[in-house]
Amino acid sequence: MTGIDRKFAHDYKDAVFVGVGGCGINTISRLRKVGLKGIRTLCISRFEDDLPVNGEDVVNFALLEQKSATIPYRVPVSAEECANAEKRIREVIKGAKKVLLFVGLGGLTGTAIAPIAAVVAKAEGATLGMVITYPFKVEKRRCEAAEKAYPKLQEMADDFILKRNDDLARMFREMPISDAFALRDKEIADMIKAGEIYG
Numbered sequence: 001m002t003g004i005d006r007k008f009a010h011d012y013k014d015a016v017f018v019g020v021g022g023c024g025i026n027t028i029s030r031l032r033k034v035g036l037k038g039i040r041t042l043c044i045s046r047f048e049d050d051l052p053v054n055g056e057d058v059v060n061f062a063l064l065e066q067k068s069a070t071i072p073y074r075v076p077v078s079a080e081e082c083a084n085a086e087k088r089i090r091e092v093i094k095g096a097k098k099v100l101l102f103v104g105l106g107g108l109t110g111t112a113i114a115p116i117a118a119v120v121a122k123a124e125g126a127t128l129g130m131v132i133t134y135p136f137k138v139e140k141r142r143c144e145a146a147e148k149a150y151p152k153l154q155e156m157a158d159d160f161i162l163k164r165n166d167d168l169a170r171m172f173r174e175m176p177i178s179d180a181f182a183l184r185d186k187e188i189a190d191m192i193k194a195g196e197i198y199g
């Protein structure tokens with residue numbers, strides 16, 4: 001195991017990180033860059049070409065077989081995709097004592113799959129933490145979808161943090177948005193390492 005201090009490795013021995021949708025997976029990818037590796041990880045995306053995280057500790061699952069360019073934008077996640085995701089999530093988190101779920105709300109993929117992951121985690125008896133990202137206010141439709149999805153999701157969490165992308169606005173006036181995202185995810189990594197997000 002590399003890149004993790006001992007206390008962290010001990011605390012997260014029986015944990016699984018689950019990243020759903022673009023934001024969830026990006027966050028996991030950035031956590032790994034700052035050393036949060038070696039924890040069983042599941043990344044779920046719509047398409048295989050949106051799964052950038054690789055490692056022995058990572059299971060990648062694409063809901064569809066097509067490439068991302070081959071289906072029109074905003075086709076809802078189907079019941080079959082949800083059922084397949086549920087099965088895969090159950091397989092990967094089996095026996096986990098803790099599940100930490102990462103999702104950016106408002107898009108199609110993460111918003112559909114996060115509640116499924118939450119239900120499975122609770123059914124498996126795991127403690128469930130969530131890192132939830134709210135879209136920018138300018139993403140109006142996504143904000144509406146996020147507001148609708150948030151209460152039910154948060155209700156299932158034993159612990160959660162909510163990060164609003166609008167709070168990054170001050171930062172990215174001074175830097176590229178990718179740097180602001182990375183700084184935010186470094187904060188999340190530090191919170192996880194310090195045991196400030198459940199466990």
Ligand SMILES: Nc1nc2c(ncn2[C@@H]2O[C@H](COP(=O)(O)OP(=O)(O)OP(=O)(O)O)[C@@H](O)[C@H]2O)c(=O)[nH]1
Nearest residue numbers: 021022023026104105107108109110135136142181
């Ligand atoms: N902080 C942060 N926010 C992100 C990142 N990527 C996306 N977001 C935010 O998360 C929201 C949801 O986007 P995605 O995670 O791409 O949505 P998705 O679940 O992949 O759903 P679809 O793209 O519709 O399939 C966006 O509206 C952005 O506001 C990221 O890397 N960091």
Ligand SMILES: [Mg+2]
Nearest residue numbers: 021022023107
């Ligand atoms: Mg996306």
